[in-house]
Amino acid sequence: MKICTHLAEWRALRGSPEWAGLSVGFVPTMGALHAGHEALLARARAENERVVLSVFVNPTQFNDPADLARYPRTWDADVALAHPYVDAVLAPPAEAFYPDGYRYRVTENSLGTQLEGAHRPGHFDGVLTVVLKLLNVVQPHRAYFGEKDWQQLELVRGMVAALLLPVDIVPCPTTRDADGLALSSRNRRLSPQARTLAAAFPRALRTAPTAAAALTTLRAQGFAVDYVEDRDGVRLGAVHVEGVRLIDNVRL
Numbered sequence: 354m355k356i357c358t359h360l361a362e363w364r365a366l367r368g369s370p371e372w373a374g375l376s377v378g379f380v381p382t383m384g385a386l387h388a389g390h391e392a393l394l395a396r397a398r399a400e401n402e403r404v405v406l407s408v409f410v411n412p413t414q415f416n417d418p419a420d421l422a423r424y425p426r427t428w429d430a431d432v433a434l435a436h437p438y439v440d441a442v443l444a445p446p447a448e449a450f451y452p453d454g455y456r457y458r459v460t461e462n463s464l465g466t467q468l469e470g471a472h473r474p475g476h477f478d479g480v481l482t483v484v485l486k487l488l489n490v491v492q493p494h495r496a497y498f499g500e501k502d503w504q505q506l507e508l509v510r511g512m513v514a515a516l517l518l519p520v521d522i523v524p525c526p527t528t529r530d531a532d533g534l535a536l537s538s539r540n541r542r543l544s545p546q547a548r549t550l551a552a553a554f555p556r557a558l559r560t561a562p563t564a565a566a567a568l569t570t571l572r573a574q575g576f577a578v579d580y581v582e583d584r585d586g587v588r589l590g591a592v593h594v595e596g597v598r599l600i601d602n603v604r605l
């Protein structure tokens with residue numbers, strides 16, 4: 354497994370004879386890897402001859418600087434988890450990815466302003482911009498995204514279609530703990546008490562007869578709710594528990 358922190362180093366590897374003509378699968382992440390990421394890596398390993406992981410805490414997708422500062426960084430554990438699945442890890446410094454100081458960016462003007470976009474202004478500009486840069490740099494045949502981030506997945510698919518990018522976006526099912534909570538890098542910030550309560554979030558999304566009923570149930574249980582909404586056969590929600598923001602969705 355090769356670790357590339359310089360873009361030039363990565364480009365030399367990508368263009369080397371050992372990678373020529375082989376299918377490349379790509380899993381973009383911000384690190385703090387968990388079993389959900391591992392499922393994406395395992396799928397990429399099974400479907401491609403070469404697998405690339407990126408670990409890049411993308412500053413432009415954080416609308417709250419405190420959230421960026423608190424984001425967990427677990428480099429050694431990430432490398433250990435990735436090792437069995439991955440041929441290369443791309444982990445560039447922020448300056449390498451934003452030589453323009455973020456003057457150029459990708460904006461989607463419809464879905465990107467709703468739901469998560471309404472509560473985290475600018476978030477999807479940052480996500481789409483960094484995903485476009487990553488796809489340009491990595492040049493994968495397939496890129497793997499979790500369905501937990503439903504809106505991110507929809508917007509990335511839309512961008513790939515709109516900008517005619519030569520990559521297949523592969524959606525992967527959400528990985529959940531035994532009590533139903535979707536795995537997320539943010540879960541590690543939950544106290545034991547908050548972690549127990551958090552399992553009620555997907556349960557309410559799944560069992561309430563309507564989005565409005567789910568919202569009422571969640572508020573009664575002590576969650577601060579940003580939204581619960583039904584769209585395209587999916588119920589989407591975002592809540593806060595003890596200051597930790599969780600998002601999830603279930604198929605209706």
Ligand code: PAF
Nearest residue numbers: 381382383411480483502
């Ligand atoms: O889902 C994530 O971890 C991030 O939004 C992504 C796709 C790696 C872009 O920074």
